[in-house]
Amino acid sequence: MNKLQKIDAYWRAANYLSIGQIYLLDNPLLTEPLKPEHVKPRLLGHWGTTPGLNFCFAHLNRIIAERDQDMIYIAGPGHGGPAAVAHAWLEGSYTERYPAISQDAEGMRRLFRQFSFPGGIPSHVAPETPGSIHEGGELGYALAHAYGAAFDNPALVVACVIGDGEAETGPLAASWHSNKFLDRERDGVVLPILHLNGYKIANPTVLARIPEEELVKLMEGYGHRPHIVSGDDPETVHQIMAQTLETVFDQITEYKAGRADRLPMIILRTPKGWTGPKEVDGVQVEGTWRAHQVPLSGMRDNPEHLVMLEEWMRSYRPEELFDEHGRPVAEVLATVPAGTRRMSASPHANGGELLRPLVLPDFRAYAVETKSPAAHSSEPTRVLGAFLRDVIAANPDSFRLMGPDETASNRLQAVFEATDRAWNAQVLESDEHLGAGGRVMEVLSEHLCQGWLEGYLLTGRHGLFNCYEAFIHIIDAMFNQHAKWLESSRKIPWRPPVASLNYLLSSHVWRQDHNGFSHQDPGFLDVVMNKKAEVVRVYLPPDANTLLSTADHCLRSRDYVNVIVAGKQPILDVFTMDEAIAHCTRGLGIMPWAGTDAGVEPDVVLACAGDVPTLETLAAAALLREHLPELKVRVVNVVDLMRLQPPTEHPHGMSDAEFDTLFTPDKPVIFNFHGYPWLIHRLTYRRTGHANIHVRGYKEEGTTTTPFDMAMLNDIDRFHLVIDVIDRVPGLAERAAYLRQHMVDSRLAARAHTRVFGEDPAEIRDWTWPQ
């Protein structure tokens, strides 16, 4: 056998194994004629994309072996799961991870049976699949994941097969320009393989049907050197592919050596369901959308289809591919690389194996001095920026900060003292902080920020995504899929933990007064809370020092999604650093200096979560102290939202006894919350005193106005909180009628001031805790 014949043998073996997974319960080697009971009752795989995925993998293996190339493989069409599993089994890594699935006939039988079978493995490339960092259940993210994996891995090539269906999605379309953010020296290379098999589920695809000249221009417009591999005769296409890969990897070498500026990519045109049944029941299947899932079905009742299935499987000549024990023969394995060079065994695709803890400077060194509480203001994210600057400096090849061009706007600009924004396109003299190898990744695409970071984390590195709060909804779906990946991978013993996905949401709803209604939405928290408790964490530090402590904690954590909401505008410094650490460790606590309940049961609890709600709560507490000094008010601040839940619902959850001690079982609680109010009800509805908890929060009242007017529009302002107290504390209505009217008047006066002068009254803007 020559080398191409060996590649073909491998390919045939992978195709055979893929079909076996989709169809067979038993008789894996076809040692006897196929019977109906050998076939699965439900056929749930996707054949259409599979031969193409197998073809690429087979050819890339030769390159890896010949050039000793470090490479991983991202299968954009993740529903071609059987392909990825077949490779892992052929390469032996499947058996290493799952010893029961041995590399022999019995193992093959189990391999086939478990696929998409209850109690078995998913039909998609999934966390369960060795060599995978990309699921592909929801399409669009393959190329962004590939770039994330390539960053800071200078010797790595990430081969990324992009289905032509996926290529129609927005995130994928945007991802092509990721090459403008790649550094020749410090980063690896992404090799996109646009696999045009022509169809998505039931339709042709755009890129398969535009003139080839346009397609080539498009790829050149994306900054690539496209190479076309096209055909349906395996022998011919093998030759073209092998030659093309030589050229492609030569071009990659040229690029790495600085002799070329543009990286290659491959356009692979092969029939959908290639080598599958050409026609079924008189209708063309191979090369059409009909090959998308299972080209043959109804085998249990249709003897003709059963025969076709057997003929189809035998067309790969399994007797040449596997020995009598079911083991792949030497020729099949001839091009399989060794050890961790196997793409199914690469530690890059199991990032926890490579993860090193961040070198973290002592966050306490960045503290703002707080001599007395709530007397002075800081900009929390600006303070955090200095910490992040030093995190970047201390971890020059394993930490990245992502943001959709909002890093400076979010006031993290201290990071630019340590690094640049990654950029390899044209640089002008007037540009600032722009350059190859920059640790800050800024592109006006939340999808790219998220996709890059996911790829970066899953290959064993660290990062943080800073974003305007309202626009983080853009990646709701991506967050969901990543959280699901974590939920699944936590159950897989051979996947060590990876660094958490950290969000810093700033420019939040209460300080988007100037940008208006479209920029005002705190609902990402609700999306996050739908995922499993063991993977999600939500923090609302009320000031700069608590933000520092929270950020340090999140950067050390593993396998979570951490969401931190923190403002960039000046906000009162409430805690000293020591207090901040204690407060964040508890996750919530009483602020004794702000209350009037020293040592006794309070009449009312003012609870708060979020910086602006905390400010307004403190101001309300001060008003109550001044006007109703005999009222016993307790002020409770919540940083870690998960503490509010019962321990049965979340590992951070508080016992009912603790909750009742803090919030009382029966006194009114006025809870001033950063987000939509019902989230607090959802977290607390099982608590004894739930009926007494009255939540204020964002109720979708917004426009372009001033900060305090935004608070008033949604009734989270200090005056309204005092009104709430008066209305809720039994017996207070009459005694405090004058104060209530005073609060109503104060609201009207504030609004009138705003309407006339275009800004908030100075006494509100500059309010501090009475000293």
Place this chain on the structure above:
Amino acid sequence: MNKLQKIDAYWRAANYLSIGQIYLLDNPLLTEPLKPEHVKPRLLGHWGTTPGLNFCFAHLNRIIAERDQDMIYIAGPGHGGPAAVAHAWLEGSYTERYPAISQDAEGMRRLFRQFSFPGGIPSHVAPETPGSIHEGGELGYALAHAYGAAFDNPALVVACVIGDGEAETGPLAASWHSNKFLDRERDGVVLPILHLNGYKIANPTVLARIPEEELVKLMEGYGHRPHIVSGDDPETVHQIMAQTLETVFDQITEYKAGRADRLPMIILRTPKGWTGPKEVDGVQVEGTWRAHQVPLSGMRDNPEHLVMLEEWMRSYRPEELFDEHGRPVAEVLATVPAGTRRMSASPHANGGELLRPLVLPDFRAYAVETKSPAAHSSEPTRVLGAFLRDVIAANPDSFRLMGPDETASNRLQAVFEATDRAWNAQVLESDEHLGAGGRVMEVLSEHLCQGWLEGYLLTGRHGLFNCYEAFIHIIDAMFNQHAKWLESSRKIPWRPPVASLNYLLSSHVWRQDHNGFSHQDPGFLDVVMNKKAEVVRVYLPPDANTLLSTADHCLRSRDYVNVIVAGKQPILDVFTMDEAIAHCTRGLGIMPWAGTDAGVEPDVVLACAGDVPTLETLAAAALLREHLPELKVRVVNVVDLMRLQPPTEHPHGMSDAEFDTLFTPDKPVIFNFHGYPWLIHRLTYRRTGHANIHVRGYKEEGTTTTPFDMAMLNDIDRFHLVIDVIDRVPGLAERAAYLRQHMVDSRLAARAHTRVFGEDPAEIRDWTWPQ
């Protein structure tokens, strides 16, 4: 003045008015030297993109007038709000909509003052802006909106300015290929104007910094004929732009006449903040990211900046542009079109003016026959498909069905008896239902489906978006922005209602057993519920007939977002058509035949919402009837989720008295829900009996398995519901211990069957209500 001079005069006037809005409280015509108190205390506009937006608008006006062209204008950089407002004021339409903002000095003063001022108007192009269908607060959707507007408007040109920041987003990148879905005969034309001013907030943009040759190839690769207009000398750029627009509109004419296949687009390269201050405090501003928001600030304390502002404004020579009363002079208005040809007064940009009700066939004609309840099955979406087929046939130019290549998968394929999928790229012989002018829009991009539909609806037409439930999260952010648009526009008297945005979510969480965990997420409902009650509606019809009734209702509605969740797999027919209409009209109700509570207070209520939860609830009710016949069980089905809320929270809300009558104030309620369980708690936590409501729903337990195993994994299955009843009804535990154990065993037996045979037990799969 020659024509270009007149265009220049208009442009200068628009620039002047834009700056005035951003900066001035008073002294609009600079009739006296500028004083600090004339300047706004907070400067909140965006100058950077504004001169470019003004430039395009000015030149397009000439084309409209000369060619009598019907045109609308979409300003992708929507934060250039001052531009859109300036044009509406110059064209007189602003004063027509808001008479207090007269077209004179006093009106100009008010115009300036109200901009981004508390109680005034948003800083973005918004529903409040005449001539607008696109906000642009969240970037990415301009071009998709433009195509949506162009569909079925054969005489219309939609000019769409795309900021080079926005061009980095995924949705925008995908939108370029929308031209493959445009029909020469039936649709209008989109003219993309890619405005490269080089910067986003604080960074250069990708498309501004790639070699021009690559950029041109990219645009050609997208299937366009690019034209470059570039420069910084206004006189020169005026000439190039005017000539280019002649060529461009000639090419559009050629295209419409069938003499050209590719449509033109324009690449406009002008400095960011063009004609603004070149340098401020020794730093370059014009042509850099520093011009993004306000190039000058601190005027109240910095006399030098105040002088610069005055000089800048006077550089437009306002005395030539406005007469002594502040009215624009004749030369400025020379190129402004008349009446509804004014882009700021186009009825296309105020779709409610053009909206005609759909011609709807009688949905009752499509009913499935239901002789006895829950005895036979139908595929609800397949039944709906026949209705939609006839909706399409009856409304050949005003209804479109959108879907990310899932229309057939969602079993709506009857629509292809009436129409094709829209497609103008290559067609092969093997293709089915593909052609220009098709009413079904299928592209593998939820963003495009959503964006096209929004543009189509806001220009006065109708549609429905069908999507897999899990992947609708991809457009969470777009849904949010559209809901906000509706929330705002409902308050604007001159915007008549538009057709609702209708979602049909199928292939839902309970029937994604075969596709696995990544396809399982019912959380879109939670996102929807965060928007204002007056714009959102959620329906969970349990069978085919209720789906028909619900769909008919939604297609008739206005200014809502309607979400319908309905399965495609066979599900029991529960209601006759007459019963379905009554049930949907009530929104929820008792199913008397399924309960054992005839005429008396029940011991327990089994409530359900969603088709699979309803099926399992019915099966549980049958088990209880068989094994515990003396137990009084009430079965309540909920179609309209909003009915559960109090009337204070939602217009559909039920009174407490009604709620207590249905659900009892004190009996256990086992609520089996389609989505995440806490949504039901959120809707009902104020009800008397809330503490007794136990909700089952999706709790993020999923994998690739069978339908019934999915139900069991999340405890919504019939057996677990019976266990819940036994555990919750006081005194039942002992009496029903045997039944409880039987249920536990039944679960284990079902799971074992699944694991062995790969499918659900036939008696569960084929279960019907005992006849």
